[in-house]
Amino acid sequence: SQQGEEDPQALSIQEGENATMNCSYKTSINNLQWYRQNSGRGLVHLILIRSNEREKHSGRLRVTLDTSKKSSSLLITASRAADTASYFCATDDLVNRDDKIIFGKGTRLHILP
Amino acid sequence: NAGVTQTPKFQVLKTGQSMTLQCAQDMNHNSMYWYRQDPGMGLRLIYYSASEGTTDKGEVPNGYNVSRLNKREFSLRLESAAPSQTSVYFCASSEEVRNYGYTFGSGTRLTVV
Numbered sequence: 001s002q003q004g005e006e007d008p009q010a011l012s013i014q015e016g017e018n019a020t021m022n023c024s025y026k027t028s029i030n031n032l033q034w035y036r037q038n039s040g041r042g043l044v045h046l047i048l049i050r051s052n053e054r055e056k057h058s059g060r061l062r063v064t065l066d067t068s069k070k071s072s073s074l075l076i077t078a079s080r081a082a083d084t085a086s087y088f089c090a091t092d093d094l095v096n097r098d099d100k101i102i103f104g105k106g107t108r109l110h111i112l113p
Numbered sequence: 114n115a116g117v118t119q120t121p122k123f124q125v126l127k128t129g130q131s132m133t134l135q136c137a138q139d140m141n142h143n144s145m146y147w148y149r150q151d152p153g154m155g156l157r158l159i160y161y162s163a164s165e166g167t168t169d170k171g172e173v174p175n176g177y178n179v180s181r182l183n184k185r186e187f188s189l190r191l192e193s194a195a196p197s198q199t200s201v202y203f204c205a206s207s208e209e210v211r212n213y214g215y216t217f218g219s220g221t222r223l224t225v226v
Contacts (some may be wrong), residue, residue, distance in 0.1 A: 100144075101210055
C-alpha cells in the first residue's frame with residue numbers, strides 16, 4: 001500500500017543541534033503531512049505541505065518537498081529536550097482521492113542534554 | 114475545546130470477549146478514523162468514515178466493526194478479541210484531509226490475554 005517511509009529510524013543529537021528527518025513515498029500525492037508523537041500520547045499535527053509547494057516553515061520547523069523524487073524532509077533547528085519524540089510523515093493519494101492518509105513508521109528523535 | 118475524546122484509556126480483555134471503543138469529537142469534523150499502533154509498525158488504518166452515514170475499510174479491518182453513530186461519534190467494536198489485537202488504538206478526525214491535518218485522541222491501550 002502507499003506509505004511514507006521515514007529515514008533514519010532513530011536519531012540522537014545534542015541539544016541545540018539541528019535534526020533532519022526524511023520521508024519517501026510511492027505514489028502521486030495532493031499533500032504530505034508531518035506529525036509528532038510524544039511517548040504515551042496521541043499524534044499532533046505539525047505541518048501540511050501541498051504538492052505545488054517546495055518549502056514551508058513553522059517556527060523552528062522547515063519542511064521541504066520534492067515531488068520528482070517523491071521525498072520530503074523535516075528540519076528542526078536549535079533542538080530542545082522537549083523535541084524528543086517520534087515524528088511521522090503521512091500522505092494522501094492523489095489517484096484514488098479517498099479521504100484518508102497513510103502513515104510511515106516514524107523516526108524516533110532523542111535530544112541529549 | 115475537548116477535541117477528540119476516547120474511552121476507555123486502558124482495557125484488558127480475555128480472548129473471545131467483546132468490547133466497544135468509543136470516540137467523540139466536538140469540532141464538527143466530517144471525517145473520522147480508527148488506527149492501531151504497534152511497535153515498529155507505525156499507524157495502520159482500520160476503518161474510516163468520510164462523512165456521517167458512510168464507513169470504509171482501511172488497511173487492517175479484519176476482526177473489527179465500526180459504527181458512525183452521528184457526526185460526533187465513531188465507535189470501534191471487537192466482537193471476539195484475539196491476542197493479535199493487543200495494541201494502542203487511536204481515533205482521529207479531520208475537517209477535510211486534503212487541506213487539513215488530523216486531530217488525534219489520546220489513545221486506548223488494549224491488552225488481550
